[in-house]
Amino acid sequence: MKIHFPxxxxxxxxxxxxxxxxxxxxxxxxxxYSYIGIFIIIIGLYLYFAVYFAFRKEKIDWRQEKMxxxxxxxxxxxxxxxxxxxxxxxxLLGEALxxxxxxxxxxxxxxxIGTNCELPTDEKKLEKQFxxxxxxxxxxxxxxx
Numbered sequence: 490m491k492i493h494f495p496x497x498x499x500x501x502x503x504x505x506x507x508x509x510x511x512x513x514x515x516x517x518x519x520x521x522y523s524y525i526g527i528f529i530i531i532i533g534l535y536l537y538f539a540v541y542f543a544f545r546k547e548k549i550d551w552r553q554e555k556m557x558x559x560x561x562x563x564x565x566x567x568x569x570x571x572x573x574x575x576x577x578x579x580x581l582l583g584e585a586l587x588x589x590x591x592x593x594x595x596x597x598x599x600x601x602i603g604t605n606c607e608l609p610t611d612e613k614k615l616e617k618q619f620x621x622x623x624x625x626x627x628x629x630x631x632x633x634x
Contacts, residue, residue: 527587530580543564560619566630568630
């Protein structure tokens with residue numbers, strides 16, 4: 490069964506808050522340092538919505554089940570091959586920093602590991618669909634940053 494991380498993203502945010510309040514493990518980041526999380530969340534939201542609007546502009550269906558019709562290499566796609574996933578990770582990391590408890594860092598780590606396991610499969614599909622063009626894009630732009 491293939492896990493679609495964008496579908497579970499909101500659940501992870503809610504679960505992270507629940508874990509923090511119902512199963513707290515040592516507070517490791519306190520105020521005012523925890524407020525750095527707000528800045529990280531804002532960066533994550535920017536990346537997430539930049540992808541959304543780029544896909545909308547290009548009329549690309551952003552559901553994971555459908556293969557894109559073209560490769561985007563401008564804007565946030567010129568920084569990362571996966572800016573939406575990067576944005577999601579930053580939102581989860583920012584939330585963990587804001588909450589500050591040790592347990593709140595578990596889900597961002599799980600998200601990162603899960604996404605890194607998923608991406609090679611997606612990249613192989615894109616290589617098959619776009620061939621050399623995608624391989625050259627991969628050489629220029631890193632997976633994350």
